[in-house]
Amino acid sequence: QQQVKQSPQSLIVQKGGISIINCAYENTAFDYFPWYQQFPGKGPALLIAIRPDVSEKKEGRFTISFNKSAKQFSLHIMDSQPGDSATYFCAASLDSGTYKYIFGTGTRLKVLA
Amino acid sequence: GAVVSQHPSRVICKSGTSVKIECRSLDFQATTMFWYRQFPKKSLMLMATSNEGSKATYEQGVEKDKFLINHASLTLSTLTVTSAHPEDSSFYICSAQGGMDTDTQYFGPGTRLTVL
Numbered sequence: 450q451q452q453v454k455q456s457p458q459s460l461i462v463q464k465g466g467i468s469i470i471n472c473a474y475e476n477t478a479f480d481y482f483p484w485y486q487q488f489p490g491k492g493p494a495l496l497i498a499i500r501p502d503v504s505e506k507k508e509g510r511f512t513i514s515f516n517k518s519a520k521q522f523s524l525h526i527m528d529s530q531p532g533d534s535a536t537y538f539c540a541a542s543l544d545s546g547t548y549k550y551i552f553g554t555g556t557r558l559k560v561l562a
Numbered sequence: 563g564a565v566v567s568q569h570p571s572r573v574i575c576k577s578g579t580s581v582k583i584e585c586r587s588l589d590f591q592a593t594t595m596f597w598y599r600q601f602p603k604k605s606l607m608l609m610a611t612s613n614e615g616s617k618a619t620y621e622q623g624v625e626k627d628k629f630l631i632n633h634a635s636l637t638l639s640t641l642t643v644t645s646a647h648p649e650d651s652s653f654y655i656c657s658a659q660g661g662m663d664t665d666t667q668y669f670g671p672g673t674r675l676t677v678l
Contacts, residue, residue: 481665492568492655492669493606538605547619548594548659550667552605 451476453541455553462560468526470556472539475520479541483550484513484524487536496524496537529560563589564661568670575646576678583641583673585656591636592658596667597629600653612639636660646677 454473462468472482480501485493499506499513499522506513512525526533536557540550565588575581585595594613598606610626612618612633620626628650630642639658643650653674657667 483666485669490653490672490674492566492657492672495666495668498663498666542665547611548665548667549596549608549611554605555603557603 451551453539453551453553455539455556457556458554459557460559462529462558464529464531464560464562466529466560468529468533468558468560469523470537470539470558471521471523472541472553473519473521474541474551476541476543477520478543479551481542482513482515482522483540483542484511485538485540486533487538487555493538526558529558531560531562534559564666564668565589566592566656566658566668566670568656568673570673571671572674572676574676574678577647578645580642580644581646581675583643583654583656583675585639585641585658585670587637587658587660587668590658590661592639593636593660594658595633595639596657596659597631597639597641598655598657600655600672602653606655609641643675646675648677651675651677 483498484496487493497508497511510527515522536555539553542550567586569584597609609624610618610620618631633639655672657669
């Protein structure tokens, strides 16, 4: 019940296309859902995050769509660029005072020039 | 804002030696810091959670005598890998929580440990 399932494992998109990465969870007590971008040999960097009271959040080319009833959330990268090629992780955390994250397994995105 | 640094970025050591990795929150006070381990092409594996001034909480399967964590101040946590062996070689990443958005973890750049 503590798992966050992420798909696809890898994704290849043409430059200018839309990249879509999906995550699903079981525990309805999760209340914070961040997305991180990680380049090889670097630490993860926060991209965008959402809470369950919002169905969509957009920041620049990055959008999170959140479906509370389906317990799913997804990251959309519009106008994907070669510089977006990285590994993306979704995560979920509980409002339990520990602020621990449960991470998805990651999606390796490659954007072709 | 919300910058986290790690030092060193890379370390190579001989088997049996101890290695200390520092994690600093540069522009905010981190009430909680986390230490992760990441294997190639894998997700982040939480090792332990530390709060300033108290003992770290280790995840199941993580040897607390092997991986010593000290969170001496609101801006500094250290991870010491004691008596390192080749199987301890990995990418170690810290994160800090306590910035403007209290739910967000801000990650350091990571430390690549190679044990010969």
